[in-house]
Amino acid sequence: MVCSPAHIASQIRERGFRLTPQRMAILNALHESGDHLLPLEIFEKASASLPGITEPTIYRTLDFLVENGFVSVTHVRGRRLEYELTQHKHHHLVCSVCGLEEELSHEWLQPFRDQLEQITGFSLTEDQITFTGLCRHCK
Amino acid sequence: MVCSPAHIASQIRERGFRLTPQRMAILNALHESGDHLLPLEIFEKASASLPGITEPTIYRTLDFLVENGFVSVTHVRGRRLEYELTQHKHHHLVCSVCGLEEELSHEWLQPFRDQLEQITGFSLTEDQITFTGLCRHCK
């Protein structure tokens, strides 16, 4: 179970990959923000701690981290995807009027996940969930 | 409750928007495919029934349809978003190894949706859900 940049770092090595300053800078950027970020935002934050890092590296590293399950892709709104550490097991609840965004804990959905595994035969590793609606103020 | 291109068409007019051949071509393309499509795929399918339709129109129309809740945005895999008629109330279950994709019915989630509305005070209108895992064959 993934849980922090340091822990992911050791996982990366354990799986036989190299631990580079670029990968750490990106993991730290995501961790410090604690939020979902656009590739450009990740580039800017990572640049602060590691000047010289380039955008191609951001994209290649994100692909690498997603493939290995350390980072998750999220679609909240608009036509852009965002990235966040997989450790933040939560989902999104967005108001379509004012944009208010709340988090939904992972545990909350666990009963459903269990039921789903039983019926479909799948063994679930990730999920990407966004609910959209009107918040208490806007409805 | 949205349910077919024809029904969406009347909704569009009811809300004071214009019903154009382009909007219908896009709705029909999504309906006939019955699946989630990339903007380019929508462009190609819509072009078949309405030669001359352009890509900017695809994007503007998709934005319009999404804003009005007729179409939903989905992220299944990779770095691209796909679109589908909101009427197809289902979600995705994807195998990360072989890519097998199954559908999850909307009704499944209804109890959770009800509970969620009660707890958060939100009034839900849409949801975008993708579960990823290993299917029965790959695990």
Add this chain to the structure above:
DNA sequence: TTATGTGCAAAGCATTTGCACGCTT
């Protein structure tokens, strides 16, 4: 020492924008 991972620079595309015209209402 080795070959993985990054920087650099350029190419490739998806997406957006401005403006004039056509078409729905």
Add this chain to the structure above:
DNA sequence: AAGCGTGCAAATGCTTTGCACATAA
């Protein structure tokens, strides 16, 4: 007749790729 919505063409800018070099192991 009026103005919303589209076509056209170009601009934008995100994302990808090839290649040589640096560096983690």
